[in-house]
Amino acid sequence: MRLTLSTFVALAALPAAGAPLLETPVDCNIGDNCYIQNYVDHNSASGYLDFTCGPLSYDGHKGTDFALPTYAAMEQGVNVLASAAGVVKGTRDGMKDQILTKENAAQIEGRDCGNGVVIDHGQGWETQYCHLKQGSVQVAKGDKVEAGHILGQIGLSGRTQFPHLHISVRQGGRVVDPFFPSQDADRCGEPRDAMWADPLQYEAGGLIRTGFETGIPDYSDVKSGAAGDAEIATDAPALVVFAFGFGSRSDDIVDITITGPTGNVMSQSVTLEKVQAQYFRAVGKRTPAQGWPKGTYTGIVTLSRDGEVLDQSTTSVMVK
Numbered sequence: 001m002r003l004t005l006s007t008f009v010a011l012a013a014l015p016a017a018g019a020p021l022l023e024t025p026v027d028c029n030i031g032d033n034c035y036i037q038n039y040v041d042h043n044s045a046s047g048y049l050d051f052t053c054g055p056l057s058y059d060g061h062k063g064t065d066f067a068l069p070t071y072a073a074m075e076q077g078v079n080v081l082a083s084a085a086g087v088v089k090g091t092r093d094g095m096k097d098q099i100l101t102k103e104n105a106a107q108i109e110g111r112d113c114g115n116g117v118v119i120d121h122g123q124g125w126e127t128q129y130c131h132l133k134q135g136s137v138q139v140a141k142g143d144k145v146e147a148g149h150i151l152g153q154i155g156l157s158g159r160t161q162f163p164h165l166h167i168s169v170r171q172g173g174r175v176v177d178p179f180f181p182s183q184d185a186d187r188c189g190e191p192r193d194a195m196w197a198d199p200l201q202y203e204a205g206g207l208i209r210t211g212f213e214t215g216i217p218d219y220s221d222v223k224s225g226a227a228g229d230a231e232i233a234t235d236a237p238a239l240v241v242f243a244f245g246f247g248s249r250s251d252d253i254v255d256i257t258i259t260g261p262t263g264n265v266m267s268q269s270v271t272l273e274k275v276q277a278q279y280f281r282a283v284g285k286r287t288p289a290q291g292w293p294k295g296t297y298t299g300i301v302t303l304s305r306d307g308e309v310l311d312q313s314t315t316s317v318m319v320k
């Protein structure tokens with residue numbers, strides 16, 4: 001009896017039959033020029049938990065969000081790739097790339113996915129790709145695709161506030177988290193049987209982008225990619241380093257150090273207060289009366305949690 005029971009439990013924990021092995025669905029380097037912002041919600045009650053029981057999700061989220069650091073990166077074009085072989089079940093294109101606002105919400109209603117593609121992998125398995133760039137969809141209903149086939153490009157269509165690919169994995173209509181395809185929607189914390197062909201690292205927060213500016217930049221310019229100078233005049237009003245990050249938790253520490261041709265310019269430590277999907281901080285120093293010594297300035301941004309370095313980024317600027 002005991003043997004029968006444990007056998008049954010072991011079988012129930014296996015992914016369902018015919019589960020496809022998934023290739024990474026975006027043509028960028030995760031942790032380098034793109035990152036994972038949100039995972040499937042593993043808390044069916046109100047509130048949210050990602051598969052590690054961390055906060056990188058939101059209530060009712062049914063997929064994984066592969067995000068780009070700026071709109072500029074989206075405009076340059078990053079391909080969305082079929083994660084496994086299959087047949088295209090449906091597509092949509094023609095929706096505008098725009099950030100969700102109160103004003104355009106009604107126009108997006110019922111088309112939350114934006115421009116997208118659904119692929120049927122057989123045995124009830126399908127993947128759906130959302131928020132593709134307007135005019136980028138390159139496949140049509142009925143097309144046979146292999147893993148890695150270009151479907152379109154990462155965009156900003158549908159219900160979204162940052163450029164990213166949302167991919168949903170489903171089996172028989174049920175949402176499956178490719179990082180933790182547990183049969184129990186409320187389990188988290190002990191991931192196993194991930195469906196990725198190349199294991200994807202869980203990053204519990206990190207730096208999206210850092211740069212120099214001559215003052216505190218507007219958050220919209222940080223997100224668009226407009227913020228960040230390669231050259232700054234010696235008599236600019238100030239020398240500022242900004243840090244754009246994701247997945248903050250309370251008591252995370254952002255250390256920013258600026259050094260120049262004559263040594264340390266400033267060091268400042270900023271403590272983050274709460275869980276936030278995205279945030280930005282900037283510190284700097286007013287320009288001295290005689291101007292900054294000309295040369296290369298380097299900013300080092302270090303993000304730490306519980307005494308351990310989570311991420312570090314170096315940025316530089318030429319003062320002339």
Ligand SMILES: [Zn+2]
Binds near residue numbers: 166
């Ligand atoms: Zn999503």
